Amino acid sequence: MSEISWPAIERLIGARAPEPATAVQNEVARLFAEYRAPLLRYLHSLGVTLPEGEDVVQEAFLALYCHLLRDRPSQSLPAWIFRVARNLATDRMRDSARDAVTPEALVVADTAASPEEQAAGESEGRRIRAVAAALPEIDRQCLYLRAEGLRYREIAEALGISLGSVALSLERSFAKLARATGKAAL
Amino acid sequence: MRHDSHLSQADLMMGIDGELSRSQQAEADRHLAQCEACSARRTELEETIRKFTAEHRSRLDPLIPPGAGSAALLRARMSQARAVHPQFRLARSLAPAALLFAVAALVLTSRMQPANPSLPNAGLTPGATRVVSREAACSLPAADEGRTVPAALARQVFARYQIAHPRPKEYEIDYLVSPALGGAEDDIRNVWPLPYRDAEWNSRVKDALEDHLRTLVCGGQIDLAAAQQEIAADWIAAYQKYFRTSRPIAAHALFVKDSPWEGLSDQ
Numbered sequence: 001m002s003e004i005s006w007p008a009i010e011r012l013i014g015a016r017a018p019e020p021a022t023a024v025q026n027e028v029a030r031l032f033a034e035y036r037a038p039l040l041r042y043l044h045s046l047g048v049t050l051p052e053g054e055d056v057v058q059e060a061f062l063a064l065y066c067h068l069l070r071d072r073p074s075q076s077l078p079a080w081i082f083r084v085a086r087n088l089a090t091d092r093m094r095d096s097a098r099d100a101v102t103p104e105a106l107v108v109a110d111t112a113a114s115p116e117e118q119a120a121g122e123s124e125g126r127r128i129r130a131v132a133a134a135l136p137e138i139d140r141q142c143l144y145l146r147a148e149g150l151r152y153r154e155i156a157e158a159l160g161i162s163l164g165s166v167a168l169s170l171e172r173s174f175a176k177l178a179r180a181t182g183k184a185a186l
Numbered sequence: 187m188r189h190d191s192h193l194s195q196a197d198l199m200m201g202i203d204g205e206l207s208r209s210q211q212a213e214a215d216r217h218l219a220q221c222e223a224c225s226a227r228r229t230e231l232e233e234t235i236r237k238f239t240a241e242h243r244s245r246l247d248p249l250i251p252p253g254a255g256s257a258a259l260l261r262a263r264m265s266q267a268r269a270v271h272p273q274f275r276l277a278r279s280l281a282p283a284a285l286l287f288a289v290a291a292l293v294l295t296s297r298m299q300p301a302n303p304s305l306p307n308a309g310l311t312p313g314a315t316r317v318v319s320r321e322a323a324c325s326l327p328a329a330d331e332g333r334t335v336p337a338a339l340a341r342q343v344f345a346r347y348q349i350a351h352p353r354p355k356e357y358e359i360d361y362l363v364s365p366a367l368g369g370a371e372d373d374i375r376n377v378w379p380l381p382y383r384d385a386e387w388n389s390r391v392k393d394a395l396e397d398h399l400r401t402l403v404c405g406g407q408i409d410l411a412a413a414q415q416e417i418a419a420d421w422i423a424a425y426q427k428y429f430r431t432s433r434p435i436a437a438h439a440l441f442v443k444d445s446p447w448e449g450l451s452d453q
Contacts, residue, residue: 025264032260036253041246050249054256058263063322065264070316070371087325095406128241147242152205167205171196178234 038148079157304387313418324404394438
């Protein structure tokens with residue numbers, strides 16, 4: 001007889017008993033290792049600096065830990081963690097509006113600070129960044145969440161929009177990016 | 187996606203992202219195998235996606251520090267949070283506060299005679315909260331939608347309030363301090379049967395107060411702890427204070443957010 005895992009047993013008996021806290025800690029640590037860098041990149045696309053992003057990611061995972069101890073998760077955990085991280089970041093930026101760096105400002109700063117890039121590559125990279133920065137808010141978010149490997153359903157959950165909107169948004173954004181990378185490069 | 191027509195840009199993209207259904211994918215593959223134009227468009231789209239992803243990662247990844255330090259910090263913070271988790275917490279630091287709550291609420295209820303059915307018995311339901319920061323509370327969804335009190339807890343609540351044969355929809359098993367304001371769930375000290383519609387101060391009126399307090403807390407106008415304390419001590423007084431009225435506002439009595447208790451059919 002094959003071995004049955006603890007989550008499988010829990011599913012089988014439909015128990016509401018909370019998982020042992022250490023098991024939840026291990027699960028959160030595993031998700032942290034997997035999603036820390038994607039979250040930092042995503043938060044950066046929202047205008048959050050890397051050091052600030054580290055704080056936000058800590059808060060988000062601590063919230064995830066409490067959430068898992070308390071409730072039975074009702075949606076995809078990656079979608080949950082991206083949504084909570086975005087909300088935490090938005091609150092922070094509202095609280096310190098004067099210090100907030102806009103994505104556009106980051107683009108300018110980063111463009112200036114890449115001298116080692118090849119000239120051709122640099123101009124294309126610059127165009128890509130400019131197009132991404134100019135996208136409507138929701139389109140930009142869909143684009144960056146997709147770049148972090150989220151499924152369309154997870155993107156829809158994270159942003160609170162419909163599945164169809166995600167596909168349409170990505171289609172629009174990649175059409176704009178294609179114009180910036182393909183034809184303009186000729 | 188018609189069998190003989192070219193693939194749309196959305197179909198191409200969803201195909202690349204593995205978001206088509208199995209049959210849609212098979213049909214797209216069949217078309218791509220025989221249509222050069224669509225094949226070329228697909229290659230072009232893949233190239234755009236690759237360039238965007240490479241641009242996004244190459245710029246940032248070298249700047250991201252290794253994660254070992256922050257992973258260790260998270261571990262430490264989880265262990266710390268566990269030590270003050272509701273189950274363990276009340277026995278320790280917050281026991282005096284809970285006692286104070288209970289005493290304060292008892293004094294309050296003993297002063298109003300006869301007891302208002304819309305207020306909980308403070309001895310049974312002093313209110314209980316979980317450890318949560320304002321940021322964390324406000325980043326969670328505002329509504330407690332779909333949150334249902336487990337049947338076992340509902341039975342326990344009716345037993346404690348000596349309600350032998352509750353009629354379905356007569357009550358809402360309500361949280362005194364709502365979870366959206368950091369109230370404890372699944373904690374018998376934070377739930378009681380509130381008349382759903384027959385009383386003047388019913389659960390829908392309380393829902394309006396909860397939403398309003400959350401807005402004030404998340405807008406930084408009042409402290410989360412203060413909001414919890416006011417709603418736990420006397421939610422009707424809190425309503426009167428924050429909406430500046432002695433009677434419930436008519437629109438609030440029509441406010442529908444949470445569902446009533448539907449009966450013990452699931453026993």
